[in-house]
Amino acid sequence: MMETIAYLAPLLQPQVFGIIALGVLGGILIGALPGLTATMGVALLIPLTFGMSPVMGLNMLIGIYIGGIYGGCVSSILLRTPGTPASAATVLDGYPMAARGEAGRALGMATVASTIGGLIAAVVLATLAPQLAGIALKFGAAEYFALALFGLTIIASLSGDLLKGAISGVLGILISTVGADPIAGVMRYTFGIQGFASGFAFTPALIGLFALSEVFTQIERMAKQEPAVVLVKGRWPSRQDMRDSKGALVRGSLIGTLIGIIPGTGSGTASWISYNEARRSSKTPEKFGTGYAPGIAATESANNAVCAAALIPLLALGIPGDVVTAVLMGGLMIQGLAPGPMLFQTNPDVIVGIFGGTFLATIFMFVFGMALIPVFARILMVPRRLLTMSIVIFCYIGAFSINLNPVDLYTMVGFGVLGWGMQKFGFSQAALCIALILGPMMESNLRRGMLQTGDNILAFISGPITLFFLGLALFSLFGPVIARHLAQARIHKPN
Amino acid sequence: MKKAISLAALVAATLPGAALADFPVRPIQMIVPYAAGGSTDLTVRIVAETLERLYPGTTAVVRNQPGGGGGIGTSAAVNARSDGYTLGAGAQGPIAILPHLGGTDYSIDDVEFVGLYARSLQVMVACANAPFDDYDSFIASAAERAPQIGNSGAGGANHISAEAFAQAAGIAVESIPFGGSSEARTACIGGHIHAMVASPAEALSAVDSNQMTPLFVMEDERIDLFPETPTAVEKGVDFTWSSYKGIIAPKGIDDATLNWLRTAIADVVADPQFIEVMTEMGEFVTYEDGPAFEARVRRDGDMAHSVLDALDMLGVNN
Structure with a gap:
């Protein structure tokens, strides 16, 4: 115990304390700008950590990571532009709430939710890391396939029209097959264009799908002389919001923590699953998608919980769960520290320092987030026409800056037109987005599993984790149908 | 141009x-x-x-x-x-x-x-639960059943090196592609594949904590980080990578x-x-x-x- 306190002491040194604060603030700004992601922020600043002590350098990077994932919600809510893929789901309820003139309330809800998600996951990280890390090792091809399949069933409940939702989902899966075949390495549907060798770039596609399509819709509305008046008020979620969101917050944090531990899934998946779960268990599911606080609470608590949870397999097993933690692993190696079970014995000071830093960074995120809300929300006071044109510019900059690949601009514009058309004809953009995230995971694991088991399809319906997720998938698909059937039967009975 | x-x-x-x-x-x-x-x-x-x-x-x-x-x-x-x-x-x-x-x-x-x-530098390592734990048992086991060797992507450098070794040593292997080396590493530590090619630095911590076992080094001579691990060359296979x-x-x-x-x-x-x-x-x-x-x-x-x-x-x- 005394040792633990001694290991935490370095966090209170002014430079360390300050550098974590600076990291979080920088991360928030990076995340809020579309096209700059937490990964880039962490990678670009790694050289700065060469001269720092391990605890100082790593906590700065973790601060950027936590701030960056949180910051993504800002442009999702205000501009319908997911700043990072992690907050694409926040668009669903955040943007309608902001469009109603309650941007402050939406950002406040997101900040509170991110903080709660982050803190719950940090507690799990600090107390149960070695015990839970084992989950990461249980996932083979069959388990990943079942998880992806379950994730895809969200489409059924998210899209009002089942047929149109299914069409969007299938389209998303087809789009995700463009690029190098994950198993054979052969190019598919690239038509000889080298820029598409890795498929459609994900963030440019998202920016087009959600942001540019909305710009088109806005321009249409302006042409019809319907200027949207946007006021900005408040910054705290109401008492009622918090009461409504209690369940969504707790479940979101736990879902985020669990998904965060599973390597290679990430905050995008977690926020969609959490959103779906909040909606499914809500007494008023029809309010989701209209600017309902629990919708924001569910996605933001989950994606920030992933941050701390992704550190669990990294520190306890030396397995990076996502791209950012892979970069963090590089940061640890530069300091001469190899993450893994041995690190807990050889460098407990670093481990405890990182645990403490994660808490500290989450608290800084809350303070800065709350303080910056009025500043961010002021963006909406820019006249609509100017704002719309600036979003277009940001769409281009964001789409290009990720890979510096000109082909990504075509991707962004193409998805913008696609998204606009889908919106116009009632197809779910969210369904397409989910399929883009989970399609590649499902395909590569299905094929890898077939390769490893000599084409034995039975391997995909064995093992407790696989069966658990397949069961969830069935429940998620047929649960609503059965419930509706029962409800109808009850209505018909009195007659 | x-x-x-x-x-x-x-x-x-x-x-x-x-x-x-x-x-x-x-x-x-x-x-x-x-x-x-x-x-x-x-x-x-x-x-x-x-x-x-x-x-x-x-x-x-x-x-x-x-x-x-x-x-x-x-x-x-x-x-x-x-x-x-x-x-x-x-x-x-x-x-x-x-x-x-x-x-x-x-x-x-x-x-x-x-x-x-x-x-x-490159080291071939045995993963958790692999049916072999050194060079000789690896080769003997490969004669019975082709080991599944993970790599970081089809046609990538460590796909080629694993297959090139198999060619030189006259054994059969089954290459399992992953989306990047950290995915392969995760599968290896989790025991979902039999072996993979790793860098000495990333293998060292895993070897120290018994997550992986080094099989051989793809150099002419033994290396400082793994002085006990043989090279393919000293085992009579003309292969370095x-x-x-x-x-x-x-x-x-x-x-x-x-x-x-x-x-x-x-x-x-x-x-x-x-x-x-x-x-x-x-x-x-x-x-x-x-x-x-x-x-x-x-x-x-x-x-x-x-x-x-x-x-x-x-x-x-x-």
Whole structure:
């Protein structure tokens, strides 16, 4: 115990304390700008950590990571532009709430939710890391396939029209097959264009799908002389919001923590699953998608919980769960520290320092987030026409800056037109987005599993984790149908 | 390309003798063909930082152009204007292997080799629950059932090295591609595959905590980090393989500028602070000048060609 306190002491040194604060603030700004992601922020600043002590350098990077994932919600809510893929789901309820003139309330809800998600996951990280890390090792091809399949069933409940939702989902899966075949390495549907060798770039596609399509819709509305008046008020979620969101917050944090531990899934998946779960268990599911606080609470608590949870397999097993933690692993190696079970014995000071830093960074995120809300929300006071044109510019900059690949601009514009058309004809953009995230995971694991088991399809319906997720998938698909059937039967009975 | 050469010639002709004294007057750009944060990216950033420190007034900017297994960024580097201000990170996959798969708009002949600054040594490791735990039991087990060897991507460097070893040793293996080396590592520690090719640095911590067991080293001689682990060569299999990190450029840079760049890389590699930071990261710092670097890449390219031929993957993307 005394040792633990001694290991935490370095966090209170002014430079360390300050550098974590600076990291979080920088991360928030990076995340809020579309096209700059937490990964880039962490990678670009790694050289700065060469001269720092391990605890100082790593906590700065973790601060950027936590701030960056949180910051993504800002442009999702205000501009319908997911700043990072992690907050694409926040668009669903955040943007309608902001469009109603309650941007402050939406950002406040997101900040509170991110903080709660982050803190719950940090507690799990600090107390149960070695015990839970084992989950990461249980996932083979069959388990990943079942998880992806379950994730895809969200489409059924998210899209009002089942047929149109299914069409969007299938389209998303087809789009995700463009690029190098994950198993054979052969190019598919690239038509000889080298820029598409890795498929459609994900963030440019998202920016087009959600942001540019909305710009088109806005321009249409302006042409019809319907200027949207946007006021900005408040910054705290109401008492009622918090009461409504209690369940969504707790479940979101736990879902985020669990998904965060599973390597290679990430905050995008977690926020969609959490959103779906909040909606499914809500007494008023029809309010989701209209600017309902629990919708924001569910996605933001989950994606920030992933941050701390992704550190669990990294520190306890030396397995990076996502791209950012892979970069963090590089940061640890530069300091001469190899993450893994041995690190807990050889460098407990670093481990405890990182645990403490994660808490500290989450608290800084809350303070800065709350303080910056009025500043961010002021963006909406820019006249609509100017704002719309600036979003277009940001769409281009964001789409290009990720890979510096000109082909990504075509991707962004193409998805913008696609998204606009889908919106116009009632197809779910969210369904397409989910399929883009989970399609590649499902395909590569299905094929890898077939390769490893000599084409034995039975391997995909064995093992407790696989069966658990397949069961969830069935429940998620047929649960609503059965419930509706029962409800109808009850209505018909009195007659 | 031709245009770029004539442009460089024109500049060289109009400014006789000025090139040496005046280079560099603008920032030097280094294109990394992978996303920020990977080991190639991090080491190029260290090279850039060292270059700026050793040559005050020089600015070196790292630019990431990921995608297409490194092909997109490498293409951008070798097709850039040949004035010495645009360089590229020369990674094994995109220069020695990818052109054989097809679909690239460059080949080894389009690359100017500036200098190699590090090699990444390779160790074959047995994963959790594998039915073998040293070289001999690995070979014996492979005779009964082809071991599943994970790699970081189909047609990537460690796919080729595992298959090349199998060819040289006369055993059969089943290559299992993953989306990147950390996915393969996760599957290995979780016991979902039998073996994989790892760098000594990433293998060391896993070996210390019994997550992996080293089988053999792909070098001529045993290495310091794993003194107990044999090489394939001493087991009678004529096979060595290592990945590398170097600096490349487009063809057609004038001699004075190219000499400046080559000397600069040599100075960077000799810098004690550079060596220290790189070694901490688990890189094996070593210097090879342009011609030696080129010879190494061509040797790898030939081996990759024969492996891909056997796998029926030659020119699949043409």
